[in-house]
Amino acid sequence: MSELEQKIRSEAERLLKEGLVDVVIAFRKEDAPLRPQPAFFTHPEDLENLTYNGLCANNLANYLTRYPRETRIGMLVRGCENRSVNALIVEKQHSRENLYLIGIPCTGIIDWRKVIALTGEDILGYEDTDSTLIVRARHQTFRLPRQELLHPSCQRCVHPNPLSADILLGEALPEGDPTLIRARVESFEALSREERTAFFRQEAERCIRCYACREACPMCYCEECFVDHNTPRWTESGTTPAGTHAWHIIRAFHQTGRCTSCGACERACPMDIQMTYLTDKLGKDMWDYYQFAAGMDxxxxxxxxxxxxxxKKHFQAGGKLS
Amino acid sequence: MTDHKPKIAFFQCHWCLYAPEDQEWVDRRLPDNIRLIKVPCTGRIDPLFVLNAVQGGAEGVVISGCLPEKCHYKEGNLAARRQLQEFSSFMDYIGYDEARLRFVWLDLQDRGRIQRELADFENQLQQLGSAEALAARQPLEEGGAHE
Known part of the structure; x- marks a missing residue:
């Protein structure tokens, strides 16, 4: 058990024992290898299952909207989760007074698919250290460089530290390079119109409409999603090209000024569809036109x-933004 | 150019045409290739409506509304402008030509301008040729738009 995990556990235990929170949302040991699961601890004795490492892939802010606003929640937050929580508070989905945020500077989430591609699926155990991931497979022990295994969104992460946590466990990390995320959008913008369409179609048309991206996203909390509405039905609900295009365009667009680039949508996708290039573009535009970044307060x-x-001063006949 | 008449979806804010002749022309004498969708305010136009028009076969979309301070509902057009202009640049990002979406913000003295704008837009669409960037969908059922 790592030192950090021990710190989280004792903090969660304190919160539950002193009755400061009703529930602690964190991760527990996995049933399937490399996939720690979100867990909801209400009794201190359950905390022995609590775990934390680089393979904890879910954005826990997702579960904030599943509780009434009066519920006092203790939550494990990394940089992106803290920003999602902030964005949800702006939208009045929970009140800050009823939240206790246990902040962890995040060294990035490891993409389990990349690990399995290198080690095979016979995994007996693993250990996540600062620079390497040690995986014990059936016939061999792998020592994999951690940085290369990170999820693409985490490689481009700008704010790895929680911004408004009540307690910060561990040392604050240096801020990330903000040009990486812009460079990706700009390199896509530099492609020709045909190439952009081809890439969008290639990605979107693989979609099986399972809506895992929606379920994993903390900002997708509508009671009824536009794709589920059926009188009138706004889009095709099947996996036809038109239906998948509409889903990908409108899902991303509904995140404008709200997406915190955590990448939970891509991590959840069973078809490995890239979609952060859409939301990152919208985030970049919000910064360029309105100097706004989601979740910073x-x-x-x-x-x-x-x-x-x-x-009004930008509002001209047919005029473009700003 | 060819005499191909591009299909245009025309979203019109109910309050934006000040001259009765203009409104009468839009209501009764609109050319066949232009489909009129009247909305109470540009703020009612969800980007999804625009996408549906595009996927439903519209080769261009015109949105006409009021200038700031002139909105009948005080600020519907301000909300619409932020959303719809970003939507148009987002559509451009994924390969749909931004030139196929046109905004016409009308003022009190713009008598007759809507006819000119529509004619000009039609001309522009003829120059651009047919739109095939995004897949066409089947006509929607259950209260959705039919062909």
């Missing part, structure tokens, strides 16, 4: 909700 409204009469 829990007060500022996102641009689509914060329109003012000041827009």
């Amino acid at each position: 829990d007060k500022t409204q996102p641009p689509f909700a914060a329109f003012t009469m000041d827009d």
Whole structure:
């Protein structure tokens, strides 16, 4: 058991024992190798199952909206989760007073698919250390460099530290390079129109419409999603090209000014479809036009909700943004 | 150019045409290739409506609305402008030509401008040729738009 895991456990134990929170949302030891699962601890004695390592892939802020606002929640937050929590508080999905955020500077989430591609599926155990992931497979022990196994969204991460946690466990990490995420969008923008369409179609049309991306996303909390609505039905609900295009375009667009680039959608996708290139573009535009980044505090409204009469000076006949 | 008449979806804010002749022309004498969708305010236009028009076979989409301060519902057009303009650049990002979406923000003195804008847009679409970037969908059932 790592030192960090021990710290999280004792903090969660304190919260539950002192009755400060009703539930602690964290991770527990996995049933399937390399896949620690989100867990909801209500009794201190359950905490022996609590675990934390680089393979904890879910964005736990996702579970915030499943509780009434009065529930006092203790939650494990990494940089992206903290930003998602902030964005949810802005949208009045929970009140900050009823949250206790246990912050962890995040060294990046390891993509389990990349691990399995290198080691095969016969995994007996693993250990996540600072620079290497040690995987014990049936016939061999692998020592894999951690940085190469990170999920692409984590390789581009700008804010690995929680911004507004109540307690920070572990040393704060240096901020990431903000040009990486922009460079990706810009390199896609630099492609020709045909290439962009071809890439979008190639990705979107593999979609099986399982909506795992929606379920994994903390910001997708609508009671009824536009694709589930059937009178009138807004889009095709099958896996036809038109249906999958509409899903990918509108799902991403609904995240404008709300997406915190955690990459949970891509990690959840069973078809390995890339989709952060869509939400990252919208995030970049929100920064360029409105100097807004989602989740940096829990007060500022996102641009689509914060329109003012000041827009008037940019508002010309047929004029483009700003 | 060819005499191909591009299909245009025309979203019109109910309040944006100040001259009765313009409104009368839009309501009764709109050319056959232009489909009118009247909305109470541009703020009612969900980007999904625009996408549906595009996937339903519209080669271009025109959105007409009021200038700021002139909105009948005070700020519907401000909300719409932020969303729809970002949507148009997002569509461009995935390969749909931004030039196929046009915004016409009308003012009190713009009598007759909507006819000119539609004619000009039609001309522009003829130059661009047919749109095949995004797949066409089947006509929707259960209250959705039919062909």
